[in-house]
Amino acid sequence: MALTTCPDCAGQVSDKAIACPACGYPMMQTKGKSAWPGMLGGVAGTYISAQAVVSIVLGSVMMFAFAAIMIAAIVS
Template structure:
């Protein structure tokens, strides 16, 4: 793994990064290499990794489940 400069903000990032962690600038992909499942879509010029998306969804589900249990305990 080598570090290179982002063409947009000149920040340092890995040569294997899909997007710049500083500014979200998408990096050019090599031919024959798919971004799926490493990167899912782009929102406002930034990319989100599938691992981060799974963590957010799982965290939301756990929060809602905990809130439902606490509400049920209070209503008893």
């Protein structure tokens, strides 16, 4: 593992790093594709995977469905 210099903040970054840990500058670029496959977001450290988004949405729907069932059981 070699260290390189970030062109944005001049910090030391691993040559295997996708982005600079200090400033988020993208270090790896693939041909025409994002260096963050399957990720949503814009700043390093704030990316969230598509699977995490699906889990959050599904969990929220299940929570509201459970709450609706419990309210219906209490009311009747």
